Amino acid sequence: MSGFLSTSRNIHVALAFAGQSLPSDDFQAVIFEITADPSLATIAFADIQSKAQIKDEEEVLFNLNAVFKIGSITFNSTTNIWSVKLTATDEGSEKVQAYMIWIKQELDEHTPLIYFGRILLFELGQVDQAKRYYEMLLKSLSYDHADIASIYNSIGHVYRCSCDLNLALKHFELAYEIRRKRLLPDHPHIAGSLYNLGDINIRIGNYDRALKYYQEVLDMDEKNYPGNHHNKAGTIKNIGRVYTYKYDFYNASVNLFRAFDMFKRALPPDHPHIARCLGCIGNMYEKKGEFDRAINYYHQQLNMEEQCWPPDHPNCWANLDAVVNTYKKMNNIKKALDICQEKLNVLKNTLGETHPCISRTLIIMANALSDENPNEAIKHYEQVVSIIQQTTLAEPLLMAKCFTSMSCLYRRQDMLEDAMIFELKALDLNRQTLPSDHTHFAKNLRNIGIYYRSMNNRSQALRYFNDSMSIYRAHYGPDHEDVKIVQTDINELNENQV
Numbered sequence: 001m002s003g004f005l006s007t008s009r010n011i012h013v014a015l016a017f018a019g020q021s022l023p024s025d026d027f028q029a030v031i032f033e034i035t036a037d038p039s040l041a042t043i044a045f046a047d048i049q050s051k052a053q054i055k056d057e058e059e060v061l062f063n064l065n066a067v068f069k070i071g072s073i074t075f076n077s078t079t080n081i082w083s084v085k086l087t088a089t090d091e092g093s094e095k096v097q098a099y100m101i102w103i104k105q106e107l108d109e110h111t112p113l114i115y116f117g118r119i120l121l122f123e124l125g126q127v128d129q130a131k132r133y134y135e136m137l138l139k140s141l142s143y144d145h146a147d148i149a150s151i152y153n154s155i156g157h158v159y160r161c162s163c164d165l166n167l168a169l170k171h172f173e174l175a176y177e178i179r180r181k182r183l184l185p186d187h188p189h190i191a192g193s194l195y196n197l198g199d200i201n202i203r204i205g206n207y208d209r210a211l212k213y214y215q216e217v218l219d220m221d222e223k224n225y226p227g228n229h230h231n232k233a234g235t236i237k238n239i240g241r242v243y244t245y246k247y248d249f250y251n252a253s254v255n256l257f258r259a260f261d262m263f264k265r266a267l268p269p270d271h272p273h274i275a276r277c278l279g280c281i282g283n284m285y286e287k288k289g290e291f292d293r294a295i296n297y298y299h300q301q302l303n304m305e306e307q308c309w310p311p312d313h314p315n316c317w318a319n320l321d322a323v324v325n326t327y328k329k330m331n332n333i334k335k336a337l338d339i340c341q342e343k344l345n346v347l348k349n350t351l352g353e354t355h356p357c358i359s360r361t362l363i364i365m366a367n368a369l370s371d372e373n374p375n376e377a378i379k380h381y382e383q384v385v386s387i388i389q390q391t392t393l394a395e396p397l398l399m400a401k402c403f404t405s406m407s408c409l410y411r412r413q414d415m416l417e418d419a420m421i422f423e424l425k426a427l428d429l430n431r432q433t434l435p436s437d438h439t440h441f442a443k444n445l446r447n448i449g450i451y452y453r454s455m456n457n458r459s460q461a462l463r464y465f466n467d468s469m470s471i472y473r474a475h476y477g478p479d480h481e482d483v484k485i486v487q488t489d490i491n492e493l494n495e496n497q498v
Contacts, residue, residue, distance in 0.1 A: 005062035007034060009047070013057050018081050029081045034068065036088035042067070043088045067091065109188065113137060114150045121157060122272070125313040131158045149178035149189070156196060161314075164438060165203055165475050172196045188231070191220040195235060202242060205480030211242045230273055233262035237277050244284045252284050272315075275304040279319060282326075291330045298323045311350045317360045324368050333372055340365040354391045356398055359384045363402055370409045381406045400429035400440070407447060416451050423447045439482075442471035446486055458493060465490050 008014055011031070018029040036045055044063040068086035075082050110118060117137075121130035134155045141148060156171035176193035183190055198213030214235055221232040240255030260281065263274045282297030302319045309316055320343055327336035344361050351357055366380035384402045388395050403426035410419035427444040434440055449464030469486045476483050 005066060007032075007060045007062065009058040009060060010056075015079070015081070019079070029079075031081055031083050032086055033083060034062075034086045034088065036062075040088055040090050042090045045088075062088075110150065111147055113147050114154060117154050121154070121161065124310060125315065127158060127161050127314075131155070134158065149175045149182070152178065153193065153196065160196075160200065160203075163440070164435060165200055166437065167435075169197070169200045172200060186220050186223055188220070188224050191217045191224070191231070191235075194220075195238070198238060202238070202245065204476040205245075205483070206477040207242050207246050207479075211239065214239045214242065228262050228265040230263060230266045233259045233266060233277075234273065236262065237280055240284070241280055244280070244287060247287065249284060249288055256281050256284060270304050270307045272305065272308045275301045275308060278304065279322065282322070286322075286326055286329075291326055295323065295326050295330070298326060311347060312355065312357045317357060317364065320361065321364050324364050328368055333368055336368045337365060340368065354387050356388075356391070356395055359387050359395070359398055359402070362387075363398075363405055366409075367405055370405075370412070374409055374413055377409055378406070381409075396429045396433045397440075400426040400433075403429070404444065404447065411447075411451065411454070416454055420448065420451045423451065437471055437474055439471060439475055442468045442475075442482070442486075445471070446489065449489065453489075453493060458496075462490065462493055465493065 011033075014031050018031050036043060038045075043066050045066075046061055048059050048061050049057075067089055069089050069091070071085040071087055073082065073084050117130050117133050120126045120133060134151050137147070137151050138155070141151070152171045153175035156168045156175060159165070159168035159171060172193060176190075176197065179187070179189050179193055194213045194217045198210045198217065201207070201210035201213065217235045218232070218239070221229070221235050225232045236255050237259035240252045240259060243249070243252035243255060256277065260274070260277045263271070263277055267273055278297050278301040282294045282301060285291070285294035285297065298319065302316070302323055305313070305315050305319060320340070323339060324336040327333070327339075340361055344358065344365070347355065347357050347361060362380045362384045366377040366384075369377040369380065381402055385399065388399050388402075403422045407419045407422035407426065410416075410422065423444060427441070427448070430438070430440045430444060445464045445468035449461045449468060452458075452461035452464060465486055469483070469490065472480065472483045472486060
């Protein structure tokens with residue numbers, strides 16, 4: 001348990017509480033029946049009836065970090081209440097203790113106000129809820145509040161997760177300026193701001209500037225954390241990421257494996273930071289063309305993150321995409337599809353047939369099939385559209401992603417009119433949801449430009465390529481891959497005219 005657990009010796013008290021809950025598709029009433037041996041070393045529990053305000057509840061309180069084994073799960077159709085039998089145990093207490101040390105470090109670095117939003121954003125992947133929460137704090141607190149810089153910083157993280165890099169950078173810079181005025185030069189929050197600015201510069205392709213930021217952060221980390229620490233390991237990992245993008249694989253490897261070793265010393269054995277580092281190592285090997293090594297690390301990342309995150313966390317399906325794309329490069333589509341089907345079965349059993357994660361997994365499967373079996377891929381895309389239309393949750397961005405994938409498939413089949421129709425649908429959905437300069441638009445506009453070029457409509461192709469370029473240049477540096485690709489499109493169009 002992550003908090004103190006209040007229980008009762010009297011099952012009728014528990015049944016009374018459980019009976020107040022009306023079962024639905026999202027919530028079920030559950031009774032936990034606990035057996036606990038007082039001789040256990042790591043479990044403490046006490047009868048507090050004499051101290052409790054409500055004497056009839058016969059309350060027994062279990063300590064923080066108590067660990068339980070599940071014995072059985074049964075459903076009572078008469079009461080509509082599930083019964084879960086638990087047995088207190090010492091097993092796994094070492095892992096729990098390691099996580100408690102990690103959580104204490106997190107709470108030392110972030111106030112409870114900020115930490116709650118971080119749980120929403122990073123641990124649960126609830127980007128929209130985190131955004132609403134931080135914006136509420138921003139409206140509620142005065143500008144001189146001690147947490148105001150961290151709120152701006154956290155909103156920067158929200159926009160980064162939404163791929164809105166301009167707004168992310170704006171909020172990270174706001175946080176940095178406030179922190180510079182209020183904090184000592186080597187304060188960990190100053191280092192945190194520089195770290196975030198480095199991350200944005202990686203994403204926009206300014207690798208030398210990113211490296212400069214991370215070197216500054218590492219100098220501060222060496223002072224603030226003389227031993228093994230997850231913050232220092234994170235900085236070293238990102239230095240390795242920069243070298244990966246610069247195709248300096250020797251320095252990438254040195255830094256990534258140094259970070260991996262430090263993470264393992266500083267964190268519990270299954271932790272999101274370790275998983276992300278595994279993914280960075282996989283990405284390095286993928287860029288080197290060593291796909292067997294890459295797939296090994298991607299699998300380790302995926303397996304670990306499935307232990308760390310809820311099944312609908314965005315990281316889970318994003319990393320599944322990396323695994324599938326690598327198998328596709330290895331010409332092993334069957335293995336890619338087998339993994340997708342395995343994940344799909346788990347998700348359907350856990351989340352139901354119409355959850356957005358089902359749609360995301362089907363899109364990944366369809367993308368894998370698109371070259372070898374386009375008809376089957378179209379069936380998967382159409383299934384996605386059907387699922388999204390059935391659900392009560394609006395998923396315009398997911399639908400737009402599906403339409404763009406369908407559009408690209410139709411283009412490869414030389415079905416340009418269908419390709420154009422679905423790309424325009426994707427563009428329209430993105431316009432309903434995203435700011436007008438979002439990079440998703442740049443991708444839509446480039447695709448439309450490609451279709452016009454294939455239709456020999458040079459003027460319209462050039463118009464859409466230029467519009468795409470304007471958005472990419474507003475977000476990225478001149479050396480970013482997307483900028484270079486669209487510039488090549490424009491150059492080739494001009495050369496063909498000559």
